[in-house]
Amino acid sequence: MIRYCKRCVMPETKPDLYIDNEGVCDACRNYEKRPHVDWTQRYKELNEILERYRNKSGSNWDCIVPVSGGKDSTYQVIRMLQLGMNPLCVTATTCDLSDIGRRNIENIKKLGVDYVEFTTNPVVRRKLNRIGLTQVGDISWPEHVSIFTIPVRAAVQFNVPLIIWGENTQDEYGGPAAGKESKVLDRRYFEEFCGLLGMRVSDMAGFEGIEPKHLIPYTYPSYEDIQRVGVTGLFLGYFLPWDGYGNALISQAYGFNTLSTTVEGSVVNYENLDNYQTGIHDYFKFLKFAFGRATDIACLHIRRGRISREDGKEMVYRHDGKFPWTYLGKPLKDILEPLDLSVDEFIKICDRFTNKKLFKLDAHGELIKDRHGNLTKINYDNE
Numbered sequence: 036m037i038r039y040c041k042r043c044v045m046p047e048t049k050p051d052l053y054i055d056n057e058g059v060c061d062a063c064r065n066y067e068k069r070p071h072v073d074w075t076q077r078y079k080e081l082n083e084i085l086e087r088y089r090n091k092s093g094s095n096w097d098c099i100v101p102v103s104g105g106k107d108s109t110y111q112v113i114r115m116l117q118l119g120m121n122p123l124c125v126t127a128t129t130c131d132l133s134d135i136g137r138r139n140i141e142n143i144k145k146l147g148v149d150y151v152e153f154t155t156n157p158v159v160r161r162k163l164n165r166i167g168l169t170q171v172g173d174i175s176w177p178e179h180v181s182i183f184t185i186p187v188r189a190a191v192q193f194n195v196p197l198i199i200w201g202e203n204t205q206d207e208y209g210g211p212a213a214g215k216e217s218k219v220l221d222r223r224y225f226e227e228f229c230g231l232l233g234m235r236v237s238d239m240a241g242f243e244g245i246e247p248k249h250l251i252p253y254t255y256p257s258y259e260d261i262q263r264v265g266v267t268g269l270f271l272g273y274f275l276p277w278d279g280y281g282n283a284l285i286s287q288a289y290g291f292n293t294l295s296t297t298v299e300g301s302v303v304n305y306e307n308l309d310n311y312q313t314g315i316h317d318y319f320k321f322l323k324f325a326f327g328r329a330t331d332i333a334c335l336h337i338r339r340g341r342i343s344r345e346d347g348k349e350m351v352y353r354h355d356g357k358f359p360w361t362y363l364g365k366p367l368k369d370i371l372e373p374l375d376l377s378v379d380e381f382i383k384i385c386d387r388f389t390n391k392k393l394f395k396l397d398a399h400g401e402l403i404k405d406r407h408g409n410l411t412k413i414n415y416d417n418e
């Protein structure tokens with residue numbers, strides 16, 4: 036049986052999730068603490084940090100804002116401009132940038148910022164996507180790495196020490212810049228930020244003709260370079276109450292585009308719009324851990340009291356973990372084409388990474404699929 040948090044709808048199969056003896060998950064427990072946070076004090080702290088890093092002579096940018104073009108990064112840029120900062124926005128191009136993702140990047144520029152986009156070698160990138168998918172069941176491995184390495188490389192390159200990250204997934208600290216003696220952003224933080232699934236960047240060399248020189252953008256700058264520039268960072272979500280839905284509403288008021296329908300496998304139309312491969316990424320999360328994007332979204336809205344747990348359960352049942360035949364309207368076949376994979380080969384890879392303990396099997400121990408290729412979880416709630 037899969038055990039679920041009795042307050043939200045998250046299953047305990049989510050990596051690093053802990054459900055306590057009252058049946059409540061640690062994400063819900065963290066959210067309980069929110070009303071006790073002194074947001075006025077944190078806002079003051081944020082202003083103090085920004086003041087410390089603001090370039091008074093006007094000879095360099097005040098901070099780097101890593102931007103994907105999504106609702107959260109649009110919100111980060113809006114807030115930085117409101118706080119009087121002069122940011123350099125840096126995009127690490129997604130693995131397979133969508134049309135709406137491109138429009139949202141153009142929209143960020145129009146907010147009135149300097150902007151740099153770093154696009155990695157697409158031939159190498161496709162190889163890394165395929166290796167990630169076939170070796171660790173994560174097509175987005177190069178994206179998870181590059182969204183952290185490229186802004187840090189830009190900080191070193193442009194001599195701008197402060198990086199403004201968005202949400203702090205650990206929810207505990209404001210980042211190294213908030214520390215008493217502003218620590219530099221070292222490799223340890225980097226490794227805490229992003230799940231590399233046991234596959235290090237250097238492990239990629241040797242696969243499919245990939246050499247170390249192909250992996251430069253995926254490599255963290257040297258400690259000497261970080262130290263010289265004093266690269267540090269903060270999580271905006273620690274200083275300002277963070278709500279993806281609220282960020283989307285604010286961003287839309289500043290020109291951010293959403294879809295006319297909900298995103299496949301999700302229940303909202305305002306996030307994960309920038310990469311055609313995201314549907315595959317989220318589907319593999321479902322195959323491995325029995326939850327997908329719809330569960331994530333339902334939990335966020337349940338915690339904020341916008342929907343009931345019953346409604347959330349229904350949303351999950353209807354939308355979570357559906358086979359990704361299309362994403363953002365693009366057919367799976369076309370999404371797989373640049374990776375040199377057919378849909379049949381893709382289905383075999385899916386089956387290989389499916390945790391068979393979490394899904395219904397037939398008498399021969401084979402996964403039961405409906406006519407659309409969808410699986411059924413062994414249970415959708417606590418009994």
Ligand SMILES: [Zn+2]
Nearest residue numbers: 040043060063
């Ligand atoms: Zn919970």
